Amino acid sequence: MKRKTDIEYLTDLFTKFNMVNLQLPGDRLNLIEKKSILSAFLARVKLMKQNIGLGKFSQFPNLSQTSCQEDDVSTYVQHLNALYSDFESRFEDILTMVIPPWIINPYSDIEETNVIIQEELTELSTNEELKVQFKNGYQQFWLQDNIPVTYTVWKNGKKVYICLKLFLAIFSVIQRRENTIARKIQSGSGIIEKRGEDKRSFNNVNKFEAVKEFIASLKGHESHYGRAKSRRIYLSAENNITALWNLYNQVAVENLKVNYKHPPTRTSVPPTTMNSYKDVRFADC
Known part of the structure; x- marks a missing residue:
């Protein structure tokens, strides 16, 4: 590293990285939450690139204390642009994941095009007992025992439980795996994951x-x-x-x-x- 400005720039940047790293780990963090964290980070990188290009260093407190030349600014803008593209490509599967609104809030207005799912969600939304459980958050709501036992949808002539439908929507499980999970649930046997x-x-x-x-x-x-x-x-x-x-x-x-x-x-x-x-x-x- 030849110059102090480069060191200060990287110090500020890695501080941002550390904030993201502290948010991501954890078994309780689902893909929806990870998408939110990564999307927010990319939005910050884009904002940093725009601001530093205009000579605004408020997001780089250490760099703002140095004498930053125009060539340095151009280099940092290029670096942030490359960083943005790299993150966008690396986490494309998560960032492009489509999350149906009813997963976050099954009690909101239902705009599901699938009539069968719409019917099941309508029935679910009228269950006052389940509505109380929703106060604990959508993740705990979909994982409760009452969901797989009570609510099912039809797909390809087979009954698939709605919690499984949620699982498929988030994790994009292949059809063969879907059938295996459905069969295991219907038979009452456990689902074994062979790593x-x-x-x-x-x-x-x-x-x-x-x-x-x-x-x-x-x-x-x-x-x-x-x-x-x-x-x-x-x-x-x-x-x-x-x-x-x-x-x-x-x-x-x-x-x-x-x-x-x-x-x-x-x-x-x-x-x-x-x-x-x-x-x-x-x-x-």
């Missing part, structure tokens, strides 16, 4: 997407069979699954390569199905 499985599933999703991109890059031809025009695109006959697997692993990066433990046989897998553009699958994807 190792989460990481492996995430890796498999990345592999699956990489394989899909690889297959999409291949050139195929339309089917010559059938009276109606097929939507499927077929690969050439020599591009069997084993050949495709070898070709994919040759171009894939190390962490996206896949194992192929059970090559299909003619008797077990129809070649036309496995060579189809839409149906090509590798064992571990």
